[in-house]
Amino acid sequence: MNEEIGFQLSNTCSSTRARTGVIFTSHGNVSTPVFCPVGSQATVKALTPEDLIDIEVKMILSNTYHLYLRPGIDTVKALGGLHRFMSWDKPILTDSGGYQIFSLAHLCKITDEGVFFRSHLDGSEHFITPELAIKYEEDLGADIIMAFDECPSHDSGVEQVQQATERTHRWAERCINAHIKNKQAIYGIVQGGMFPLLRRQSAQFISSLNFDGYAIGGLSLGEPKNITLDMTEETTQLLPVDKPRYLMGVGAPEDILECVARGVDIFDSALPTRVARNGAVFTRTGRQNITNARFERIDRAIEEGCDCYTCQHFSAAYLHHLFKSRELLAYRLATIHNLRFMMCLIDDIRLSIKQDRFACFRSDFLNNYETTSEEMRSQQKEKWLRARRATNM
Amino acid sequence: MNEEIGFQLSNTCSSTRARTGVIFTSHGNVSTPVFCPVGSQATVKALTPEDLIDIEVKMILSNTYHLYLRPGIDTVKALGGLHRFMSWDKPILTDSGGYQIFSLAHLCKITDEGVFFRSHLDGSEHFITPELAIKYEEDLGADIIMAFDECPSHDSGVEQVQQATERTHRWAERCINAHIKNKQAIYGIVQGGMFPLLRRQSAQFISSLNFDGYAIGGLSLGEPKNITLDMTEETTQLLPVDKPRYLMGVGAPEDILECVARGVDIFDSALPTRVARNGAVFTRTGRQNITNARFERIDRAIEEGCDCYTCQHFSAAYLHHLFKSRELLAYRLATIHNLRFMMCLIDDIRLSIKQDRFACFRSDFLNNYETTSEEMRSQQKEKWLRARRATNM
Numbered sequence A, B: 001m002n003e004e005i006g007f008q009l010s011n012t013c014s015s016t017r018a019r020t021g022v023i024f025t026s027h028g029n030v031s032t033p034v035f036c037p038v039g040s041q042a043t044v045k046a047l048t049p050e051d052l053i054d055i056e057v058k059m060i061l062s063n064t065y066h067l068y069l070r071p072g073i074d075t076v077k078a079l080g081g082l083h084r085f086m087s088w089d090k091p092i093l094t095d096s097g098g099y100q101i102f103s104l105a106h107l108c109k110i111t112d113e114g115v116f117f118r119s120h121l122d123g124s125e126h127f128i129t130p131e132l133a134i135k136y137e138e139d140l141g142a143d144i145i146m147a148f149d150e151c152p153s154h155d156s157g158v159e160q161v162q163q164a165t166e167r168t169h170r171w172a173e174r175c176i177n178a179h180i181k182n183k184q185a186i187y188g189i190v191q192g193g194m195f196p197l198l199r200r201q202s203a204q205f206i207s208s209l210n211f212d213g214y215a216i217g218g219l220s221l222g223e224p225k226n227i228t229l230d231m232t233e234e235t236t237q238l239l240p241v242d243k244p245r246y247l248m249g250v251g252a253p254e255d256i257l258e259c260v261a262r263g264v265d266i267f268d269s270a271l272p273t274r275v276a277r278n279g280a281v282f283t284r285t286g287r288q289n290i291t292n293a294r295f296e297r298i299d300r301a302i303e304e305g306c307d308c309y310t311c312q313h314f315s316a317a318y319l320h321h322l323f324k325s326r327e328l329l330a331y332r333l334a335t336i337h338n339l340r341f342m343m344c345l346i347d348d349i350r351l352s353i354k355q356d357r358f359a360c361f362r363s364d365f366l367n368n369y370e371t372t373s374e375e376m377r378s379q380q381k382e383k384w385l386r387a388r389r390a391t392n393m
Helices: A051-056 A065-068 A071-080 A082-086 A098-103 A130-140 A158-178 A196-208 A226-236 A253-260 A272-277 A311-313 A314-324 A328-354 A356-366 A373-389 B049-055 B062-067 B073-078 B082-088 B096-105 B129-141 B156-179 B196-208 B225-236 B251-258 B271-277 B309-313 B317-322 B330-356 B356-369 B374-391
Strands: A006-010 A019-025 A028-032 A034-036 A060-063 A094-095 A106-111 A115-118 A125-128 A144-146 A185-188 A214-217 A245-247 A267-269 A278-285 A286-289 B006-014 B019-025 B030-031 B032-034 B060-063 B091-093 B107-111 B117-119 B125-128 B144-148 B183-191 B213-216 B246-247 B266-268 B280-283 B286-289
Touching: A006 A328, A006 B073, A028 A034, A034 A328, A034 B225, A051 A328, A051 B309, A060 A065, A060 B107, A065 A071, A065 A094, A065 A098, A065 A125, A065 A130, A071 A130, A082 B317, A130 A144, A130 A158, A158 A185, A158 A196, A196 A226, A214 A226, A214 B330, A226 A253, A253 A328, A253 A356, A253 B049, A253 B117, A272 A278, A272 A328, A278 A328, A286 B286, A311 A328, A311 B049, A314 B082, A328 A356, B006 B330, B019 B330, B030 B032, B032 B330, B049 B213, B060 B062, B060 B330, B062 B073, B062 B091, B062 B096, B062 B125, B062 B129, B073 B129, B082 B091, B091 B096, B125 B129, B129 B144, B129 B156, B156 B183, B156 B196, B183 B196, B196 B213, B196 B225, B196 B317, B213 B225, B251 B330, B251 B356, B271 B280, B271 B330, B280 B330, B309 B330, B317 B330, B330 B356
Parallel strands: A034 A267, A060 A094, A094 A144, A144 A185, A185 A214, A214 A245, A245 A267, B032 B266, B060 B091, B091 B144, B144 B183, B183 B213, B213 B246, B246 B266
Antiparallel strands: A006 A019, A019 A028, A106 A115, A115 A125, A278 A286, B006 B019, B019 B030, B107 B117, B117 B125, B280 B286
16 A cells, blocks of 8 residues: 555544544545545536635545546546646545446446446447546546446346446456556445345455455445445445545435444535535535525524535525525525535534544434435435436536 | 715826716725626626625626515515625615616506516516605615616617607606615616717706716617717716716627727626626637637636636636536636626726826727627627526526
8 A cells, every 4th residue: 555645544433333534645635534525527516626625625526437528538638637627636536437327328238348338418439448447537637546336226136236246346356457556546346236245245355455445336326225324334344444435425414424333434425515506405403495485584594603605694585585596606605505514514523533422423413403304315316317317417 | 965975086088088086885985987797686697795806896786676576675675785685795786677677577558657567587567666766776775776767679769769768857856856865876867769869868957967976878778889889979978077977788898998988987787797607708809709619628727817716727628618518617717707807907997097098008909809790799689688588587
């Protein structure tokens, strides 16, 4: 392991598997647990890098698949790499494109060699191998890159999942062999679907390879939440203690608390930014829909005491007005608030672990926070996926 | 005239009618010539007040018509007035709603008493009189408010324009009589369509009333540019020298130069922000369309030497990518650039008048700046008007 891009474990909780640590990168250190906002197209939607710094975002996730299609890996490389292109000089993590190809692209054919697919933007044909994915991620120049995996849907049968998991394992070895950039950490991805045995086998196999960190893929795809938590627990128990663990695609406040308790260090999710653009703002008592008529004359911040730019300057009534008027500023102000909420939450989590009172913090938070029902979440996600497909975004 | 809300003339150009001055308001002083970005719905589209301050915007325009319909004058008043509602503590100018009713609303009936119309948002029925318009503007609390006028379209016949102009005169008197808030300046509006005689009559009549400033209305509505300039000149020649002159709705860089030369002090226009959201960015050589393929790998700012946030942090290639990807940040970054361009232009104009080299500055600027053709401008405006009607924005 390269010392400059390693991980150091700091504190562990005495009553859960929660832990704190530090990830070292050549763009600065990141304390864990950490939540990474999503900037698939080299921009966290509606925000500038300056906004992200004000919010105290420490690391963002971007997507090889999206950037490969537009503006193209060569273009980003010619413009000095992803950090320079988007004017963000803090750590970046890139997903390899595996999940996006399986969820967004029009999949044509998958073989051991790689994946042949059609772009969701223009139908153009492409072929990506594990080696090419790593090359693209190296060209983008993120601080942490992900292995190229096959991600089956949450309702796939055991045989299909087993096949995908085994292929993911073969690809993981090829990714490690292909990776040459030594200032860039590479993380392996555990698959295994919703099958505990396959999860454990995958965790053991991927852990046996010398990755700089280990990710849990193939979750938060629409399965019931208790399954997400069980699969996370099955996996983290078998991952090395001295390497960071990254749960891909998880980002609701309540889920982060539960998964930190199960030993996860890194999270990413588009949820806080996506729901913000639909008018759902986070508060310590749960999500509120700012377009609700009851906010029309509320002359207080969305959440009193919140130190974000939005809450420091604007009333809930003003935000309500902006959403009702479909003004662009609405999306930005709500996004700022939700991301700041996430940053404060993860800071509080980290501090509570350091002070060994995480279990209390978790139960206090969850007692106050009314979670969105499973049914509602799944409806919202389905609606968003449909809209995303319809607009080719 | 109230001294706190007055105007002081500073410099005059020796070869044109250009001049500099200062407008005093209870939210600070504004040097003229000044350009006011438009924030119809209590937000300059895509920007925060903090962005506007960075750009050095000195005064913005908002719209009584829009705010009356949504969120409602009472709501803005209950939330502390327009400045507090939108968190902008610098000067605000409000249009009375006259022009918007005639261009946006479904007009039902106009009488000397007032205007009966249907909302363009939901078809609801409303009746506004000059007295009510002034009451609404007082409740909003802008620093400068406009009299309620009747604004005929640019192709109206002489009889219709004469009738509208005479009604505007009767309404102007009623507006002055209705206005009671003494920290708020009230400006009269000259009409007269495209008829020099009516323009002169209107300028003389409106000037005879004791307004704090005088506006030129009913221009930039689709008429040929030479007519706009001629009508402006007809009007300014007859307006008092010691009061500010405001040309409503004019905002292309080349038009501002020509109209400053004809003695105008204040401009407002949605053009710089509207074209920005369509990817047209201002440079000293003319408007550029950033979505053009030739920007794909341009690793320089939109305009080298520009001190705006966008040019200081991002390449033209990145902005091109954001527009191609329809990312929200595109609209904000292009808006920042165009407004900063306008602020620098107006600063340069003001300085050149002070140093009595405005005529040279004007010809140098216009020699370098390729103006958008009349045909293209009129097509773009028509397209925008159609889109605005279609989306009820």
